[in-house]
Amino acid sequence: MSNINVLDAIKSRASKRKFLDKEVSREIQEKILEAAQMTPSGANMQPWVTYAVSDKDTLSKVGSSIIEHIEAGGDVDQHIQYYPVNWVNPYKKRRIVTGAGLYKKLGVDRKDTQTRQDMWYDNFRWFGASTVFFVFIDKAMIDNAQGALIDTGAYMQSIMLAAREFGLDTCPQGSTTEYGKIVAKELNTPDNLALLYSVVIGYEDKDALINSYQPERISLDKNVTFI
Numbered sequence: 001m002s003n004i005n006v007l008d009a010i011k012s013r014a015s016k017r018k019f020l021d022k023e024v025s026r027e028i029q030e031k032i033l034e035a036a037q038m039t040p041s042g043a044n045m046q047p048w049v050t051y052a053v054s055d056k057d058t059l060s061k062v063g064s065s066i067i068e069h070i071e072a073g074g075d076v077d078q079h080i081q082y083y084p085v086n087w088v089n090p091y092k093k094r095r096i097v098t099g100a101g102l103y104k105k106l107g108v109d110r111k112d113t114q115t116r117q118d119m120w121y122d123n124f125r126w127f128g129a130s131t132v133f134f135v136f137i138d139k140a141m142i143d144n145a146q147g148a149l150i151d152t153g154a155y156m157q158s159i160m161l162a163a164r165e166f167g168l169d170t171c172p173q174g175s176t177t178e179y180g181k182i183v184a185k186e187l188n189t190p191d192n193l194a195l196l197y198s199v200v201i202g203y204e205d206k207d208a209l210i211n212s213y214q215p216e217r218i219s220l221d222k223n224v225t226f227i
């Protein structure tokens with residue numbers, strides 16, 4: 001266990017996309033999830049419902065079902081729409097710059113659709129990590145309201161920051177959101193649950209070039225107004 005301060009945890013968190021084949025112990029998983037339980041939520045609703053999956057066969061089955069579905073030409077199969085349907089600037093541009101920066105770092109050509117497809121599929125191989133937290137919500141919580149989505153977003157960050165305390169890294173995944181119904185089916189979750197996202201958690205491969213990618217942030221004057 002490291003002794004990391006809050007700002008260090010926030011600033012050292014980065015999405016990692018290659019992990020060592022090293023287990024995250026049940027004890028550490030519980031410590032992280034116990035800390036994340038302290039995430040605030042409106043009226044203390046605590047709307048997150050988490051499946052912490054480390055069983056290799058289960059992870060492989062969930063991932064391969066998604067990849068097979070895509071390979072068969074299947075469309076997204078989701079409970080919620082994460083990304084905007086119509087992208088507008090400046091978000092569209094930020095998305096393009098971020099993606100292009102990653103491919104550039106790895107020397108992947110824009111037209112190399114095969115490699116790009118394979119990198120996308122790596123999401124469903126969980127980037128080699130041995131644990132994935134799949135976070136669901138009761139559909140009743142989001143039928144006519146969006147507040148609980150705010151709470152579950154904060155929960156995601158709590159997990160990712162708590163992970164830093166144990167020298168662990170993470171990658172949040174909206175890729176699984178797009179195939180949430182397949183995840184739900186494979187995990188045999190109750191019908192009332194909708195998948196919001198997953199978080200891959202593990203020990204990063206420090207030698208992997210992909211893990212050195214750090215997309216830039218905009219400056220405060222772009223999105224903060226001090227009055």
Ligand SMILES: Cc1cc2nc3c(=O)[nH]c(=O)nc-3n(C[C@H](O)[C@H](O)[C@H](O)COP(=O)(O)O)c2cc1C
Nearest residue numbers: 013014015098123171172173174175176197214215
């Ligand atoms: C809700 C959410 C979903 C994301 N989905 C994916 C994903 O499916 N695959 C992936 O590689 N990165 C995913 N990311 C990571 C973002 O690309 C990343 O957070 C962003 O580029 C900033 O980089 P950083 O996390 O390294 O600071 C996601 C991030 C969030 C918050």
